Amino acid sequence: LYLEDLYVSPEHRGKGxxxxxxxQLARIAVDHDCGRFEWSVLDWNTPSIALYDSLGARPQSEWIRYRLTGDELHALAAQARPLDPQPCTPAP
Incomplete structure (x- = not known):
């Protein structure tokens, strides 16, 4: 199970x-036989990191996140060939 973002409003922080x-997300992962539950956290968010560490979650060092935005995103998109508008055929 992958969690993209967990945001708790400031007025509700520290209340559980x-x-x-x-x-609940861990329960969903277990109920659906997920092998793991992963998420990201910003490196400056020390309260969240402390919470995750207290749960037994461990940071992963194998992956490096990349982001492409702005001019670079548009430049890469411009290199793509137009897609042929072929209808999808269902698998047999």
Missing amino acids: AGMALLR
Whole structure:
């Protein structure tokens, strides 16, 4: 299970909302036989990192996140050939 972003409004922080959400997501992962539950956190977010560490979650060092935006995104997109508008055929 991959969690893109967990955001708790400032007025609800420190009251268990984030923990409750993580528990429910862990339950979903287990119920659906997911082999893991992963998410990202910004390196400056020390309160969240401390919470995740306390759960037994461990940071992953094998992956490096990349982002392409702005002019570079448009330049790469401009290099793509137009797609042929062929209808999708269902698998047999």
